[in-house]
Amino acid sequence: MKYFKLIVLLLTISQSLLGQTRWEASSQRQGIQVEQWTVHDVVYTLKKMPTNPFDKNVTATTIHGADTLQIPLFYNGGKEWILRFSGKEPGTYGYTLSGDLPELRGRKGSFEVTKNTKADRHGGVVVKKEDPKHFYYEDGTPYFNLAFECDWLFALDHGQKKLSKTDQLLSTVAQNGFKQVVMNVYSYDVSWKKDSLLAQHPEHEYGGREDIFPFLGSNKNPDFSALNVAFFQHLDRTMASLHDKELVSHLMIYVWNKMVNWPDMDTHADNLYYDYVIKRYQAYPNIMWDVSKEALYYGRATAEYISERIQRARKLDAYNRLISVHSYSFCSKHPDEVDFISSQDWSHPLYQKMLDAGKRFPNKPIFNIEHGGYEASPYEVFTGDYTDAEVCLRRNYMCLFAGSYTTYYWQGASWNAIIHNPFEQPASFPKPKFEYFAHMSALFKRYPFANFQANLGKNSSGYNLTDPKNGITMMYMPKENHSVMLLFLDLKEAPGHTMQWFNTLTGAFTPEEPFVRAKAEISPWRGQADTILIVKYGPS
Structure with missing residues (x-):
């Protein structure tokens, strides 16, 4: 993770260590360019050490468009206080410090957040109002x-x-x-x-x-x-x-x-x-x-x-x-x-x-x-x-x-x-x-997983997850099952309906093939592994 430390001192860039980049900058206001969903430290070093430093509260009032964040700084030992920041959305985040430390009160700075470029990074985990049963990333x-x-x-x-x-x-x-x-x-x-x-x-x-x-x-x-x-x-x-x-x-x-x-x-x-x-x-x-x-x-x-x-x-x-x-x-x-x-x-x-x-x-x-x-x-x-x-x-x-x-x-x-x-x-x-x-x-x-719903009424002797939007049913079958009755699927054997099996121990999928009820009711790995039957519905 790019993990930046900005020391308000000299306008130079020092060496990277352990994945961290240490910035040394002058006390003049200067925007720091950072990438979305990366973590950055702005380190302020005081001239005078206060008593009971852990009890001192300092806040960065951070404004991004119509949003205002009250980000607390924390004491990091010695004479250091850190503003740790990550940007949820691209744009400019300007901040002003306030709180118990006179040396920091009124200090300003800003971050210029650019769009995420890491393919497997999607932001923090959230719950969406339109689907409150499942977790999503911020993107x-x-x-x-x-x-x-x-x-x-x-x-x-x-x-x-x-x-x-x-x-x-x-x-x-x-x-x-x-x-x-x-x-x-x-x-x-x-x-x-x-x-x-x-x-x-x-x-x-x-x-x-x-x-x-x-x-x-x-x-x-x-x-x-x-x-x-x-x-x-x-x-x-x-x-x-x-x-x-x-x-x-x-x-x-x-x-x-x-x-x-x-x-x-x-x-x-x-x-x-x-x-x-x-x-x-x-x-x-x-x-x-x-x-x-x-x-x-x-x-x-x-x-x-x-x-x-x-x-x-x-x-x-x-x-x-x-x-x-x-x-x-x-x-x-x-x-x-x-x-x-x-x-x-x-x-x-x-x-x-x-x-x-x-x-x-x-x-x-x-x-x-x-x-x-x-x-x-x-x-x-x-x-x-x-x-x-x-x-x-x-x-x-x-x-x-x-x-x-x-x-x-x-x-x-x-x-x-x-x-x-x-x-x-x-x-x-x-x-x-x-x-x-x-x-x-x-x-x-x-x-x-977020597409599926538990379907108790159609479990038979296994467990049923159904994706109603995309017309997919998954049936979990314990290896001890001799067979699982699938009459509830209400499918006619037609070329549009397909089936395949998933082996939970090996991860193997059988080839996708036309749905045949008699064949679908008996796992190819019966007695060897719990399996999941995946049925896809064809056009109605």
Whole structure:
């Protein structure tokens, strides 16, 4: 990602470092030419250091046509304050600074935003009024919210000059069709018993580190008087890597069951941390906010506290990024406060539960963020209820065919154990089935998920997604099905109607051929793989 830093000093351009370009400019007003949906830092260095710098509020009132953004600056250590900016639309964005710092008050600047030229970049994720059940990018392209859980991503390469492990893992994630990483700002450790094999591979253990902490001090001995800027500077690099690879960060700001020594709720330190996260990361187009993982579990937070956190984020976030809460209990009782409904549901009738959620909230995207399927890895980290790769895959399809979005968990990356290079491990280490999700993503690239609706009344013994506009029906058939009755399709065998099969394990498509009901009712991979029958209707 082009990631610019403008220091208001001299009119020279210095060397690039780690994907960042450092601009040194005179104090005269000068427009900075930037590209749409890229992230840029304007760094102001003060002559005099104020007391309690984290408590100082500075805002850039930014005007673009008829729109005005109130973008908060944030303290970056030393004597630096940063205005972090990204432009949603081409045009001129002029800004004026105001706030608590006399040296910055009244300073002006501008950005000249040019049209995006990166073919796979489409802007931030939004919900459209005309189709509130689905996610879209800002340019109108459907966003297929297929997520990959990696809670400790922030810890990869911490303290290192290069993000070699981070980049390798995220490249692998992106290459296998995932569009989002569900991650924590910070987690400390897990409370459950750890696999003894993990102790033999400390290179994969990221829990319990005392050298990583968002405040001063450490998790065992915290100093809540100030934040650890170096922690967030590293997280910046992780965010930039995600953005480079067009992966959305589903950023969970809190987590209650990972042994974090948090400050008390709604104290100065708590608010300082929360506000800083919103200020520092809102400019990234690839951000989605999540107040807390399992927000109302473990007896810590109240619904009133979570509601206040949502309001707080919306007040600070000039870019209006989407926000939700990892709690169906909260979302279902406060649907007007969140932009999409998050669900954690491990139940056996998962399809029906997700279908019910969609019916209950017809004007919100539904996102199953945790369905109890945690694919096995070399280490037994947390098994949940399902660990078999094919069963976990099926549960993801159950969510999709109920019209909701979904998340994949692999025990080798979801929590404190992270194998950043799983396909380079010894033969004795079982490999994850990431390719299953590459095939899933390819299917819904060919047939956009946003075009389809769950169709319970025409499921037969499988699951039905129907695209009424383009005349396409997809029937998901578990491999155990002997056959699936398709009388409800009400199709006459005619040359205009076609059929083909998709193998969920290999990604193979059979050739498209005329629809023949008797043939369509029996999967060619019966007993071998779950399959999807794709029927296209000919002219009526």
